[in-house]
Amino acid sequence: MQSSSQINQLLDIMNSLRTPKTGCPWDLEQNFASIAPYTIEEAYEVADAIDRNDMDNLRDELGDLLFQVVFQAQIAKEANLFDFDDVVEAVCDKMVRRHPHVFGTDQIADADAQTEAWEQQKSNERINKGEKSRLGDIPVGLPATLRALKIQSRAARTGFDWPDLAPVFAKLQEEMSELQEAINTNPQNIENIESELGDLLFVCINLSRKLDLNPECALNQTNHKFIRRFQYIETALAADGKTPEDVDLDEMDRLWNQAKSKETTD
Numbered sequence: 001m002q003s004s005s006q007i008n009q010l011l012d013i014m015n016s017l018r019t020p021k022t023g024c025p026w027d028l029e030q031n032f033a034s035i036a037p038y039t040i041e042e043a044y045e046v047a048d049a050i051d052r053n054d055m056d057n058l059r060d061e062l063g064d065l066l067f068q069v070v071f072q073a074q075i076a077k078e079a080n081l082f083d084f085d086d087v088v089e090a091v092c093d094k095m096v097r098r099h100p101h102v103f104g105t106d107q108i109a110d111a112d113a114q115t116e117a118w119e120q121q122k123s124n125e126r127i128n129k130g131e132k133s134r135l136g137d138i139p140v141g142l143p144a145t146l147r148a149l150k151i152q153s154r155a156a157r158t159g160f161d162w163p164d165l166a167p168v169f170a171k172l173q174e175e176m177s178e179l180q181e182a183i184n185t186n187p188q189n190i191e192n193i194e195s196e197l198g199d200l201l202f203v204c205i206n207l208s209r210k211l212d213l214n215p216e217c218a219l220n221q222t223n224h225k226f227i228r229r230f231q232y233i234e235t236a237l238a239a240d241g242k243t244p245e246d247v248d249l250d251e252m253d254r255l256w257n258q259a260k261s262k263e264t265t266d
Helices: 002-017 026-027 030-053 057-076 084-097 109-129 144-156 167-187 188-208 214-238 249-266
Strands: none
Touching: 002 057, 030 057, 084 249, 144 188, 144 214, 167 188, 188 214, 214 249
16 A cells, blocks of 8 residues: 555656646656656666666666656656556556466476577567567667667577577678778778678677677677776876876786786786
């Protein structure tokens, strides 16, 4: 009962913020499109709190993300499209429908079997909606790495996939050669170089999928590692009264390798 009461309080707060004349001028100006970037931002902040294992921050960020749902639902309610209750009803129906082994009589052996059943249920739903392509409903707004991963996973479920890692590595070498050739042949043709670079990145993401790794997580780890090692360079130089701009690349490379060595031995 307490959760229901608090949800109603949040809905009342949102309604007050959007009430003409007495509401918040900024909130009143917003629409679906203007709020969407904030929704994406809040989702990333939730993921960041999880990555840092900061549970206090995670609680706050989940609240911010929930507020985005309530905000969008309020805008929809004002346009007589749907309201928050409709959102909750839709997700409840979906979860029950996609878990017949929990809410019905189906039997699921393990998590892998559930994943397969889940994807089959989603495929059936796409067909019922009249979606002709298995790739047609993958959101364009996803980060490019995650969208590529979804595209490849969907295609793989039809059998359009390499059987093992060997051809993936071969394709990786092929795409690297094509990118290098594009750069060497006509460095002014940026469009072609960009296309070849995209092909190379696409294969790298395919490799991560074959290894059952998330490319977004892998790249984030490398981002953190780069920042950590570069900050080591800055700190080491600052101890001598210098900045990275004061030294050459060889000196920074030396400190970079020093940072790597310390990470290995610590």
